[in-house]
Amino acid sequence: MSKLMSAIKVGPYEISHRVVLAPLTRMRAEEGAIPGPLMAKYYAQRTSKGGFLIGEATIAAENGNGYLGAPGLFNDSQIAGWKLVTDAVHAKGGKIFLQLYHAGRQSNKDVQPAGSIPVGPSEVLHGGVAYTTEGWVANTPNRALTIAEIEGLVESFRAAAKRGVAAGFDGVEIHGANGYLFDQFLQDGSNKRTDIYGGSFENRARFLLDVTKAVISVWGSDKVAVRVGPSGNWGDMSDSNPEGLFTYVAQQLAPLNLAYLHLIEPRIAGNIEDETKDQAPVASQLIRKHYKGLIIAAGGFNGDSAEAILNAGDADLVAFGRHFIANPDLPERLRNKQPLNDYDRPSFFGGTDVGYTDYPTYSEAKAA
Numbered sequence: 461m462s463k464l465m466s467a468i469k470v471g472p473y474e475i476s477h478r479v480v481l482a483p484l485t486r487m488r489a490e491e492g493a494i495p496g497p498l499m500a501k502y503y504a505q506r507t508s509k510g511g512f513l514i515g516e517a518t519i520a521a522e523n524g525n526g527y528l529g530a531p532g533l534f535n536d537s538q539i540a541g542w543k544l545v546t547d548a549v550h551a552k553g554g555k556i557f558l559q560l561y562h563a564g565r566q567s568n569k570d571v572q573p574a575g576s577i578p579v580g581p582s583e584v585l586h587g588g589v590a591y592t593t594e595g596w597v598a599n600t601p602n603r604a605l606t607i608a609e610i611e612g613l614v615e616s617f618r619a620a621a622k623r624g625v626a627a628g629f630d631g632v633e634i635h636g637a638n639g640y641l642f643d644q645f646l647q648d649g650s651n652k653r654t655d656i657y658g659g660s661f662e663n664r665a666r667f668l669l670d671v672t673k674a675v676i677s678v679w680g681s682d683k684v685a686v687r688v689g690p691s692g693n694w695g696d697m698s699d700s701n702p703e704g705l706f707t708y709v710a711q712q713l714a715p716l717n718l719a720y721l722h723l724i725e726p727r728i729a730g731n732i733e734d735e736t737k738d739q740a741p742v743a744s745q746l747i748r749k750h751y752k753g754l755i756i757a758a759g760g761f762n763g764d765s766a767e768a769i770l771n772a773g774d775a776d777l778v779a780f781g782r783h784f785i786a787n788p789d790l791p792e793r794l795r796n797k798q799p800l801n802d803y804d805r806p807s808f809f810g811g812t813d814v815g816y817t818d819y820p821t822y823s824e825a826k827a828a
């Protein structure tokens with residue numbers, strides 16, 4: 461009996477299997493960071509009856525973007541576009557969470573309002589790229605946020621979460637991973653602050669926890685989730701004690717009774733396997749000791765390794781990124797042990813329907 465294919469309750473929702481669509485930035489939004497019919501088609505293709513999907517990183521504040529073509533919910537004009545997506549998912553019997561994000565220092569002034577300088581916890585020079593009208597370009601050195609601005613961002617996330625209700629989502633995941641703003645506050649390679657947002661674990665986790673509580677005030681705790689990447693180094697990230705830091709974060713999130721905690725295995729740096737690191741899943745194993753609620757594991761899984769981590773009890777669901785890009789019917793393929801389409805990396809970020817909505821299902825591929 462496959463655990464991967466067994467039902468589970470996520471928050472208030474009965475989910476029919478545990479193959480989750482990972483949040484995947486694809487940069488196909490229309491002018492104004494507004495989702496259009498193409499995005500709705502893409503999500504509908506990846507919806508199975510009773511399946512669980514997480515939407516791509518969605519900009520929560522006007523100065524929160526790092527990628528031209530990424531969608532937003534930082535103003536009301538973006539709600540109707542998202543409603544196309546959530547309606548399409550619901551029509552096929554799926555559930556979809558909104559992923560809210562802020563790129564922080566991982567940005568370039570060309571994707572900032574009025575060409576302003578990107579913001580982050582501290583002024584720390586770093587590598588990393590943004591996507592602008594000029595293509596992939598180096599990030600613009602950022603300035604440090606003031607305390608008043610940080611408090612303002614908490615309100616931006618609360619407002620975006622409210623728009624998520626209007627847009628028809630089923631819940632919200634806060635993107636605390638992959639070197640974006642929350643991760644920049646959490647890890648001490650990027651956070652050099654000496655105020656209440658820097659120094660101790662408690663201070664570095666404050667922004668993430670404040671935003672989590674603000675989003676809970678809108679949605680209720682069982683429809684809110686957090687994603688973190690323990691030991692993630694994507695975006696030039698580093699921490700002097702990642703095990704201690706992420707254990708602390710899990711311990712603080714545990715009593716909030718979230719829908720789930722979403723963990724990225726450190727063997728994946730952003731979307732590339734990091735061959736210098738241990739290839740076994742370790743993040744969920746560590747965090748499970750401190751977190752008894754639902755855990756979604758992500759990063760480098762296939763059907764067999766997903767089944768194994770569920771059977772070991774270290775995670776409750778598994779999110780798939782690249783395999784789900786290339787296989788719109790991934791849950792069915794894993795259920796039937798059918799071969800998978802290969803993914804085409806050059807079409808991951810931006811472009812048209814090519815490499816986006818034109819991957820065939822198993823039966824389409826067989827018929828061709």
Ligand SMILES: Cc1cc2nc3c(=O)[nH]c(=O)nc-3n(C[C@H](O)[C@H](O)[C@H](O)COP(=O)(O)O)c2cc1C
Nearest residue numbers: 482483484485516517731758759760780781782808
């Ligand atoms: C094209 C692409 C876009 C991604 N965008 C996001 C994103 O918007 N939010 C996020 O949390 N992770 C994002 N990720 C990371 C994935 O959610 C996932 O953690 C990663 O791909 C590892 O899983 P995989 O080995 O199954 O692909 C992205 C990955 C890829 C390949």
